Amino acid sequence: MATLLYRLGRFAYDRRWLVVSLWFVVLLAVGGSAAAFHGALSNSFQIPGTETQRMLDKLQTDLPSSAGGSATIVFESPNSAFTADQKQGITDALAKIKGLDGVQNVTDPFATQAQLDNATTQLASGQKQLAAAEAQLTAGQQQLDAERKQLAASGLPQSAITSATAGAQAKLDSGAAQLAQQKASLALGERQAQASQGLRFVSTDGKAAIATIQFTKSTDALPSSLRDEVQSLAQVPGVNSYASKELTQDISQLFGTSEATGVIIAAIVLLVMLGTFVAAGLPLLMALVGVGVGVGGTFALTGLVQMSSTTPMLGLMLGLAVGIDYSLFIVNRHRTQLLRGMPPRESIALAIGTSGNAVLFAGITVIIALAALVVPGLPFLSVMGIAAAATVAVAVLVAVTLLPAVLAFAGRRIISKRRWAKADAENARFASANEGEGGAARSAEEARVDAAKSQRGWGGWVTRHPWIALVASIVVLGALALPAAQLRLALPDGGSEPVDSSAYKAYEATGKYFGQGMTGPIIVVGELPAGLDATAAKTKEYDVADQLRSVANVTAAVPVALSENRQTAVFQVIPTDGPASASTVQVVSDLRAKGAQIRSQTGVTIGLTGQTAANVDVSSKLADALPPYLAIVVGLSLVLLLLVFRSLLVPLLATGGFLLSLGAAFGAVVAVYQWGWLGPVFDVTHPGAVLSFLPILLIGILFGLAMDYQVFITSGIREAYVHGQEAHLAVQTGFRHAARVVTAAAIIMVSVFAGFIFSHVTMIRPLGFALALGVLLDAFVVRMTLVPAVMRLIGRGAWWLPRWLARLLPDLDIEGAKLERTTAESAPRETAGAAL
Template structure:
């Protein structure tokens, strides 16, 4: 590989115009694609196949109006309660918002609160009306009963009279009296009986009409009682739920959109906020879903990190040309890598963290990788090597190490597909692609640009000094011997000399420091960020803070439950079933309210809004989600309704749980990978174990520090942590992958120098000192640069990236200076020759990768000493 890279470097140097042109074309093509095909980024993290996603899909199919995203507006009048004019102004603004294209519905807080407040009075009034109706109905029933008795008595009398008259007629007929005479004799009596029958019939009709009216009234009364009972259950379910604060100083309005909040156009977000801000004397705060701006990648804090990196480069390399090259290469790699990522956002859903991660890593590794090559090239030029040969050799040696270092980062990031989380896989692959572009830039574009810069990467004073030294004759090898003695003498001093003189102290101190920092990691709790993690001055934080202050923390992240009701239910039966489920949901500890909010037309799908006691990222809310799911079996048994949870709060719990479960196997994969790769590189058993053990120590320390700062709030004012809470759920798995790759970078550059000295015949203890000295300066500069770049993201405008920037900056700082530059040389000094022990059978099996390019240097030794004329 070293020889191939050597030839590639020479080709790029010789065909510099061609190489530069190809990269410019690639940059323009990627930029054009990003401008033409980019889509929207997302801060919603879903996992296909989870209950959350299944319920969301069900809502989209059965209740599309409830499947869109939602956001909230908090109105606040800090000094006094809302006036009537302010209330009307807020209601008018919300009515205008409701009319916007893309808005499904808006909840007017004053109308809703009035309904909630008036529910008790309406219930009492309804109960009075029903009591009066029942009394009236009872009176009517009594009257009907009396009428029925009268009708019965009249009928009996008429029947008895008719029987008596019929008997009289029969007696007259028995005496032989003609029928006409009999009819004439009984006509008067029969007429009276017929008149009585007519009166009875009329009375019966009147009774029947009265009874029907009473029955209808009883039926209506039953319906009213059922409605009143449902209204009572509605009021009971809504207890603890408020939309206007008890002191009248705050109101919260919920906006339901037709699409997810991530898909909302920027102009709609802004219109909503503008309309809400037009009420005099009222402060309006839009929730995070409305204010999140993930369109800008690079902010002021990130720029500061790059400026610090530029200063370090200038101090180390001595010229603006040399210092600018690594920055230019890093920016080129980031432009293509992150630009390509943006171009794919139209086809692939990506979180806002995806391009930010690519930007962060692309800048850091792009600067470092180019620095290693430029530093090697400068050193060779100062020793008199021909520029063309120097560029090729630098690519073949340092470029070879860069290729391996980049490969470790790429593999670690690509392995993020293993946990099976789509958003994490996209994040890892996009970042890996950006790192791959940075490596490609370093081994192709950089040698071409070095062909253009020539010796301008070295200051005139430094070049003149080098020329004077190179002009001296070797005096039969005495110069080489003098340089070797000087090298050994210098290696006795400095940090490397101290560490190797006091290896036990250095080892113990390193382990104690890292172990102490790692202790808080035992309390690590994962969640996705809520509005409380936003900057204090932001609208999102103010909305979150005001909501919690006036309405309870649970209102900042409601849980959505979706119920599947039995078929064949009537309207009231379906409502009653909803309240039965709501009662069960409300019985779960930590639930403040559980309210039915929607029912599908076929009365098969119901939606419930559950308000927990605490915020969405709190441990108690996570427990509430678990308890609600555990309650599902009992709810199904008691009511016949199957429930499932969805919404952002439940989704966040699912994502965090899935990531926590994926962490151990991913860590095992990364650790196993590090052992195999380092075994191939250093052909040693103990060095890979040492490197991996050091990585685990620095990783634990980074985890512990993140918990202390972002979860416990230590040094919160320093790092702008205003609302300590759970750690970003995908931070640990990203930190493992990224820090592993970067740790192996420094392990390669430090240990390859030690191995090179050892292979060239130096005694093992001395090789640790001289090898450390050769690599320490460039590794120190590279680590400071990488820490500076990562630290720039600690105060990023995208708050989700802040803890990741902190973790990476501190992780690299600890790994580079405590592990690679203190613990590793100390242990290698203690074990001596044992550091390079390898069984013979394994030595025969393993390929010799020659990462440090020692074989290539020997084959190009003649070319490396070609003298050069003085610089202009």
């Protein structure tokens, strides 16, 4: 592979115009396709085959009007209860919204609340009317009976008496039938009022009202024009209007100011390390090209494949981070070789064959880890993993094809004039000797300088005090990992939005005035027996509602819709707490457990759907998928590192370190986003459950990135050991060679990920935090502290491998050491100044 990449680097150098032109065409084609064929992104995480999806499909068939998405608007009077003018203004605004194309129905809170408030009065009045009618009917019957007795006493035959009183009796029978019907209607009204207890649409103090808007499509499929128009019409003079998250979420913009800040920090690090704007700009340019092609291709497929809003964001995040790092490794190698006098064509080809080979392997580990997200069998996660893996693959291709072509155009401008002058002076010092002696003298001097410098700095300290470094690393990572035991998963609600957003204000106002449960009602679908008349069907509905309301932490359970054939009923269950709370998760479980009892007592089969139930299902499925996925990734890391380093202990050490950094990242996420520690620092205003697919994404991504640094650190140590150095000296030498570039790469990656901690897409924030901290800990605590400390302690044993296994394993030569030796023997030597 190293030889193939070496030839690819030469080809890119020789055909630089062709390579650049081809990538330009690809970028234009992908951009045009994304603009022409992109579809809508989604924040719905459905899993085919689950109860929530089956019930939703049933609603779309039996009750299409109840299958569309819904959103709420909270109206709040700033100072006092709504005035008559304000109420009229809200009612008029809702009437205009109801007339919009795409809106199925709108609930007027004042009219609905008036019905609920009047229900008690109407029921009391109805009871009085029924009592009076019943008394009147009883009196009429008594009077008719007395008349019959008188007629019988007068000697009339029974047939004549019956004939004489038939009309009066018919009127009484008709009145009795009407009275029975009114009693049944009143009983249903009483049960409806009972079911609606605890449900309000206007707050008790009259300062807030909540309107529900039912759409013909899911909220994820709503055009932005409809969202904007609804929010615009909801603005009423003198009233604060807060639209819920379903209306306000804007997932069309990928790049915000916080993400740009991370890229700016990365650019500064590159400039400090590489010394010129050209050299610093090349990794950024390569990353942007890779992101443009990878994320653009993802967008082009959104018209065919349903994707969550996190999918392109994840591709953007990873594409920027690995794109910059991979190019940095190659550029750094190329600069070093140029400064030593290597011709540019040979230097570019060798950099691609050596560092490019390591980049290829590192990229493959990330790609495999991301592609393995298909294993849990969750469609939205599979799409996310494949799209991110494709973006990383593009980043690797850019690094080994486009980068060498652009480096050919850049020439000597990737190195500063001061650094060139220093290199020329150093090369001239050895030029006076003949080639062989000069090369030997230079190598000997560089070896002496290298050994001396290796004793200093962080690597020297770690290898001199390995036990302190080992114990301190484990203590730090272990302490950070402790909160991970309390990890609780859920999907985000409006409480996770920024405090100044309409979605957060709607969430807060809803909880304040109407209870947290109103922010995420649970939808229950009931399958009623066939052949019921209207009264029997209504009775069944209220029987089921009574059962649902008996579940702990349920505030209300209201029948809201019944199909024309009276076989499908929809209930809205209002829990006590919000949709992401632990109690609501338990309510969903208890409602499902109640299904068997409801069926045995009423003959009605129930199932749950809606966003709250779907979120619980998704979180549960992801939690179940986490252990097997972790086992796959850990097993994969052992096999890959065994192939790369031809050692048994190094893969175990690398994998153990990965698990430590992973646990620490989990623990920190729980502490900040679930417990609220340092909440003001990270803009966590509403601590709650952790994003349900964060753990599985973090495992896959962090594994791949951790193996990147493991390769660049440990391969240098192995190369020094193979070249004859003592094991403990090889640790120092290899560490020093890789430390500078790995430090810069880690800072860059952390900066890019940290830029997403304050992303405008709040769902991505905890993932950005977890990745930034995970990379920080893995690079500096695990790979640059714990790993060299342990390798110093175990010495030669780090490279032990059974002979039979050594014969079976292929020699991958990831760093391209063999290629480097081969080309060094055949390549002519030139001074740095003459080479360019």
